[in-house]
Amino acid sequence: MPDSEDKTDLAASFRQTRRELWVMLAAWIVxxxxxxxxxxxxxxxxxxxxPDPVxxxxxxxxxxxxxxxxxAVVLTTWFAMRFMKDTPLHDGAPETEAEREGK
Amino acid sequence: MTAIVTFSIYLAIVFLLAILANRSGQSKSFVNEYFLGSRNIGLWAFAFTYAATSASGGTFMGFPSLIYTHGWVLAWWIGGYMIVPMVALGLLAKRINQVSRLAGAITVPEVLRRRFESHSVGNLATILLLFFMFFFLMAQFKAGAEIMATLLEDAAVYQGIVLKLESITAGIPWIGAAEGDYLLCLIIFATSVIIYTTYGGFRAVVWTDVMQGLVMLVGVILMLVFAIRQVDGLGNATRQLAAMTPPEFVTVSLEVPVSPDAQRFARGRWIEASGSGDIIRLKSSVTIPAGETLSLPVEALKLTTPAEIEKVRARVDRRVPVRAVPAGETKTYAYGAGQKGVYTSAPGPSADSPHGFLSVLLALSFFAFWNFSGAGQPSYMVRQMAYRDTLTLRRSMVMIAFYFAIIYFPLIIIFTCARVLMPGMEIHPDRIMPEMAAQLTYTAGIPWLAGFLVAAPFAAVMSSVDSFLILVSSGVVRDVYQTSINPSATEKQVKRLSYLVTLVVGILGVLAVLHPPQFLQHLIVFASAGLGASFLAPMVFALYWSRMTSAAAVGGMMSGGITILLLYFVGYLRTGKFGEYLLLGLHPFIWAVLASSLVIIGLTLTGQRPSLALREKFFGAGG
Incomplete structure (x- = not known):
């Protein structure tokens, strides 16, 4: 379970990811x-x-x-390098039964 | 022979990478390392494993066969890929990585199981994943075997082994009915992939993907240069395409002078038709018994474009006098027969549909399909759970955007050129890629390079098969065995079971694909649509809507999967062939995602809000 500071960070990174989602969807529509x-x-x-090739x-x-x-390649480059922000990925729960049991 | 040597070197490198990957992961937790590469995949590895998994047997076998068959309109059909790197990665990559880390999840069903704290959600996800993924495996196995068969077909040793194998399997039900060359290549291909995947796990898959991604890139660029040169410029190819008319399918009997020996005419042989001067190409091999002069009726392809007829006239083998006489009806294209310009305009010619290949609505469907179905594929999701940090993700997005542009668009150019260089490939369109590689290098005077060019589609197929094998194996081991049967299994038990499951799934895949449908792309689209429909909406809502309930996740997955199955079943009932039913002209994937989304929204709004603790765990303060 994340502590309260982690929870605030997580909420902020979630909001940023959601903003990126809307831009991405708008690009798809365009x-x-x-x-x-x-x-x-x-x-x-x-x-x-x-036969009239360009x-x-x-x-x-x-x-x-x-x-x-x-x-689209240019836009993707801008989106990834300028608009997207780095966010923490929050390592959390143990991944195996043995780890959960502290073995 | 030199092509086979080049190709063998490539295979040896793949095995070497698997051995190195196995050694590299030995000090780490087995499940985390074997199924997810310890969540430490960097820029090059992530970008290439994502791109190489996307560029599957469909890209290098099914897609070229469609370009060859329908012409330039395929650029529109695949056009959605222009924005795939942004959409597919932008939609899920950040959140799924974050949520899987918070949940401690290693597989896609596990992400859903822990996000909703519900075994029903996880179990259903596992069942759907295993079901649809199996069709994907079938398609990739077929593609791998086809490529290998083309590469080896002229080798005398290989022909001897094929005959031996045919005599061994002749009496065995199901297996005996498969063509010997296909069966042999299927066995070799499947054995290679199963061994290196089983041995090396996810890290081997990722490392080989990087190598395979580079092979594909170089292979496509070389083929592009050769193809454009050999057609005297792309503009010239487009002009020739504009003058082409689709071929016709005829049924003929072959007439030969009486002979004391049986006479065999191989598939693909060009023959002059009796009287008319038409040139036809055999769709299957024909044997005329000793002492007889007329064969049983056989299907063949008849060219209708004068320039193509002149081009292949020289290839008619006149050493044995043989003539084709009509023995049945002639079947013309349902759309485009006798019509110039169909290969350079929309909707493109179609042998079956009177409306042509691609309508506007279908183009729209595919624009959505490639982007959102791609995002909904568990094989991509699991890669998005494995990258190291968000900087890796952002840089990878740019690399993949360039990579797709360099792979997909040139493929369209290469195989529109193939229509000009290699008439009559409609008899076996799924083999156009390796045939074209052989043709281009032979004409350029560097036949040894064919092995490298054929390694490109082979790499694509291998990189997809290994991903699916790992995914299916993780589904059984992690989501069924470790979760429901033996939660306290030791690492040794898990390891043994993982190896065993990978092996068994591989063998089942081989048995299932002994008699596959003609067009690879049909299987691939079905499996992609099924997986995308089952997982896309549930995963997107699960990651972005804190209020979503477990009942909504179950409802969303079921409604998506069932809608796809239903519309394919209706398609089968209407045409008698494996294919989708386009309700109101839209692909089933669109309807399935709509149904899935509506069910999720409805069940969530009418259900009880999940606990604050669960919401805060995955969405932060305030849930």
Missing amino acids: FAAWTIGYNATHAFTEEASL LGMPRWITFGIFTPWMV
Whole structure:
């Protein structure tokens, strides 16, 4: 059982983790909207089936998948290195019966 | 032969790592070390073990076969991976590591059991984990055997052993019906993985994952360079794809001049059809008995794109005069038959569905599926419990983001190029990866490198199988034996049982996969969906909602798992084949997670709030 100082730390780290969760979910919605929205309007057209490559790929792949993928890598880097915070992981209970019995 | 030598060196290194891992962990607590690497996994190990586990047999065998079969639309299908490192790790990694440490839990069911202080929750989690994980094991075993069969198929010694094995197993029910080459490779592959996993435990799995992750990375980059060069640029490949039309499936009989000996025509052989000048490729081997001139009807593939027909015409073996005569109906693609541009646009050609391969709703489903089902996989959860500190987590997230971008997108490019370089692979699409590796290196004049390139998918499969074996073994030993049967088991007993369970599970996996379904990816998606549906919502709510009750956890897991089973069962009833039913066009995973979440919310709000002590233990002051 954590003591009261640990409990306060744990509550603070929980709130920080929850903030990170909301940002992550928002990012998922943005990228889902980009790829699904763009491709729904560009991937099924007659132009999509014509040989008109951009960077060697069909145009809808370049702008609907490849570009957001590159942006997502940049965003993930920012999220991990700037937005996420280091928090203590709180080692707690013993992991085996023997440890619990003090053997 | 040189490819086999390269490949053997790779296997030797894997075994060496297992031995080192075993020695390294000998001074530590067995369960903690064997199942969780003593919770001390650093940056490189965590990033690569996570990425390598994700890049499974599906990535290197099933996924390429789908790219080859359906074209560029697969980039959209897999596109959700662009944000997977952020979502899958951002969703659970910090909290599950923290909660598992606070609880002293080593396995995923144990996290849930201790979070809710409920044996029912832990037991149900163990049952669901073992059930769905077994399908994953089956798929990986099949992939491993297929890769090995392709690598060895031209070796004379190997062919001799195959014939010997076939004669030994001929009368044995179930085993005897399996093809000899597949059976032999399955046995070799399974034995290798089971031995090094059993011997080295989680640490060996992680170390081999790092090596395998690097092999995959280098393998994909090399294949990308070779493929683009051999198609004269990606733009050229895309233009050729735009001119292609899907093949047709025909039934023919082979006609030969009378001969005193039986005549055998191997699977994959190109033959000219009678009269029409069409080129067909045999889907299975055919033997015409001595003295006869016509074979029994056999399925074959007929090319329909003029450029492809010209390309393979030179490969028709004319040493034995043989002609194919029609002996049944011709089956065309349900969507895309005779239509140019289907390989470069959505929804992509489909042999079975009149609506094509990928609708908008299905694309949305998969965008959610890869991210959230990925987060809900116990094999990833257990890795998230093993990293050392949050700095390791943050740096790993960046590494994995780059790693996925370098692996997944190039795979799409490589196998769209494969459509141009290797026509007619629809007869056995799951073998496109090793065949393509052999083709690329042979054409480049460096055939020995094929062994290294084939080691990439093999590494992917191995790194997944070993993870699943450890997970299943921990489920039985830790969550069943130590929790319910013998809580005061000695370390020696636990150790012996862990080895035994890993071995037995491996053998059962081999027996179950002797006659697997054609497309690997179907098995993998089913197992991922089942695990994700059973564990995602219960775990997310358990980690973020202090009020959640044990009854809600049980309800959430059951409703998620049952929804997946139900929608796959309906899919089977409707088509007669193993596959999902897309209710309102959405993948069953979406419905299962929705059902699971609603059940959890409903049962929690109507149930009694857990004790303050329990809430404060996992959520801090105020609960």
